[in-house]
Amino acid sequence: AQSVTQLDSHVSVSEGTPVLLRCNYSSSYSPSLFWYVQHPNKGLQLLLKYTSAATLVKGINGFEAEFKKSETSFHLTKPSAHMSDAAEYFCVVTPRMDSSYKLIFGSGTRLLVRP
Amino acid sequence: NAGVTQTPKFRILKIGQSMTLQCTQDMNHNYMYWYRQDPGMGLKLIYYSVGAGITDKGEVPNGYNVSRSTTEDFPLRLELAAPSQTSVYFCASSMDRGRGTDTQYFGPGTRLTVL
Numbered sequence A: 001a002q003s004v005t006q007l008d009s010h011v012s013v014s015e016g017t018p019v020l021l022r023c024n025y026s027s028s029y030s031p032s033l034f035w036y037v038q039h040p041n042k043g044l045q046l047l048l049k050y051t052s053a054a055t056l057v058k059g060i061n062g063f064e065a066e067f068k069k070s071e072t073s074f075h076l077t078k079p080s081a082h083m084s085d086a087a088e089y090f091c092v093v094t095p096r097m098d099s100s101y102k103l104i105f106g107s108g109t110r111l112l113v114r115p
Numbered sequence B: 001n002a003g004v005t006q007t008p009k010f011r012i013l014k015i016g017q018s019m020t021l022q023c024t025q026d027m028n029h030n031y032m033y034w035y036r037q038d039p040g041m042g043l044k045l046i047y048y049s050v051g052a053g054i055t056d057k058g059e060v061p062n063g064y065n066v067s068r069s070t071t072e073d074f075p076l077r078l079e080l081a082a083p084s085q086t087s088v089y090f091c092a093s094s095m096d097r098g099r100g101t102d103t104q105y106f107g108p109g110t111r112l113t114v115l
Helices: none
Strands: A003-006 A010-014 A020-022 A023-028 A031-038 A046-050 A056-058 A065-070 A075-078 A088-097 A109-114 B004-008 B010-013 B017-026 B031-037 B042-050 B054-057 B064-067 B076-078 B088-095 B110-114
Touching: A003 A088, A010 A020, A020 A109, A023 A031, A023 A065, A023 A088, A023 B110, A031 A065, A031 A075, A046 A065, A046 A075, A075 A088, B004 B088, B017 B088, B017 B110, B042 B064
Parallel strands: A010 A109, B010 B110
Antiparallel strands: A003 A023, A020 A075, A023 A075, A031 A046, A031 A088, A056 A065, A065 A075, A088 A109, B004 B017, B017 B076, B031 B042, B031 B088, B042 B054, B064 B076, B088 B110
């Protein structure tokens, strides 16, 4: 069975400081992992995805995530937070196998950015 | 290229009423999905479709029906609305070659309240 745990429901940082949003996963198969961002009253937008190539994945807006199989983690980072980064972030897993296309969502982490 | 569009944006229903949430994509994607997002939670899959004429249940299908007569459209039907169906509904689509690696593109959502 597949599952995702986002370890923090809320993260608050000051503008210009690093961002770390933590995600652990469980998967019976080699997973694909995604981070999606949801701004208030908007749909979800893909930030980045891991699909078995390089373990360090770079996404949009300066975000990146590292797939660590030994730790079953896929934490999202950004060196310097911007006010526009304030949003809800979802870590998502799907088993990478034939006929698998169902996304399993974490419960989300709300990122607050203080001026 | 509008991507994934959903109508309406907001709706209030009375218990027992019916309605259809519309979803259209113009990316010629084979796969389409309906999710619901309850407050403070990640998205849960209601129904999905792998092509015109083919639909299947997701994690939380009870109380909903879908159809897929064309590649572009994937309406979600609520037959007898209940307060438990108060949620934000997202439609998504992907090209997906069946290995869980393709990006899902989300619509802006429909906020439904059942009173």
